[in-house]
Amino acid sequence: MTFETNTMTKDPILKVEHLSMRFGGLMAINDFSFEAARGDITALIGPNGAGKTTVFNCITGFYKPTMGMITMRQKSGDEFLLERLPDFEITKRAKVARTFQNIRMFSGMTVLENLLVAQHNKLMQASGYTVLGLLGFPTYRQAAKDSTELARHWLEKASLIDRADDPAGDLPYGAQRRLEIARAMCTGPELLCLDEPAAGLNPRESHALNELLQSIRAETGTSILLIEHDMSVVMEISDHVVVLEYGQKISDGNPDFVKNDPRVIAAYLGVEDEEVEEVIEQIVEIESEHGGTQQ
Numbered sequence: 001m002t003f004e005t006n007t008m009t010k011d012p013i014l015k016v017e018h019l020s021m022r023f024g025g026l027m028a029i030n031d032f033s034f035e036a037a038r039g040d041i042t043a044l045i046g047p048n049g050a051g052k053t054t055v056f057n058c059i060t061g062f063y064k065p066t067m068g069m070i071t072m073r074q075k076s077g078d079e080f081l082l083e084r085l086p087d088f089e090i091t092k093r094a095k096v097a098r099t100f101q102n103i104r105m106f107s108g109m110t111v112l113e114n115l116l117v118a119q120h121n122k123l124m125q126a127s128g129y130t131v132l133g134l135l136g137f138p139t140y141r142q143a144a145k146d147s148t149e150l151a152r153h154w155l156e157k158a159s160l161i162d163r164a165d166d167p168a169g170d171l172p173y174g175a176q177r178r179l180e181i182a183r184a185m186c187t188g189p190e191l192l193c194l195d196e197p198a199a200g201l202n203p204r205e206s207h208a209l210n211e212l213l214q215s216i217r218a219e220t221g222t223s224i225l226l227i228e229h230d231m232s233v234v235m236e237i238s239d240h241v242v243v244l245e246y247g248q249k250i251s252d253g254n255p256d257f258v259k260n261d262p263r264v265i266a267a268y269l270g271v272e273d274e275e276v277e278e279v280i281e282q283i284v285e286i287e288s289e290h291g292g293t294q295q
């Protein structure tokens, strides 16, 4: 099998090597390897049950893989083997933040408070684990001011500043998704992992999401890894797409390469293995009729 390896010459922020994850008798991920380049938006796609969330859970420490190595390399050159770190250290030390398929936030707290809670570690440290905070020490006051400024910065970016004092639970769905991303950005990640950020969004909300993600990449250089079913989002904003089917990689390349890859088309159409060749022939035929070229 040949893959277009457009990340080979780039600086990888994340390397997943020979990852396998077994649940009892089920091999959910089987010898899966890929790289995400620094500064890129990398999409992990595949049919339902392909293993995308399992890969995310291994990267972000929610699952310990059965086998394999996951290396996060920061800008500074520091490397972390994520499969060996507890999940809170993956956020704090390795600087990997994530959002979830089902929105998780404090719906009774205000939008701004949700972003302050995300900076809890930093504030606790500055408060000398409460004493300096209670006494109102300048270091704590400065840290509290910086946290509020950072929170307001990300609320502006996510077009949520007008709702800063509203309960987070009152936000429309699309705005809640942007709040989750703003909250993750308040932890200062080098790698932002998003699990189906466009799920349930209408086209206008989807467009606002695309703009937010592109501005995060352009303005902060944060690398983004996303799982997404919405192909319009994937094809519009991704630099690199990796495709999983039954826990194995079936394609890897830029969006144009992947969307024309017969294996991907066959996987999405639910075609059996023995029919793949037939689908490939049909695609080549259609392309030659239309004068198109396949990569």
Ligand SMILES: Nc1ncnc2c1ncn2[C@@H]1O[C@H](COP(=O)(O)OP(=O)(O)OP(=O)(O)O)[C@@H](O)[C@H]1O
Binding pocket: 023, 026, 028, 046, 047, 048, 049, 050, 051, 052, 053, 054, 055
């Ligand atoms: N904790 C678990 N225990 C047992 N099986 C699991 C567990 N988590 C995932 N699986 C199984 O692993 C396989 C891959 O699931 P996963 O949720 O990673 O797929 P996915 O590609 O994210 O699917 P979807 O697009 O539907 O969210 C599925 O067969 C699923 O049932």
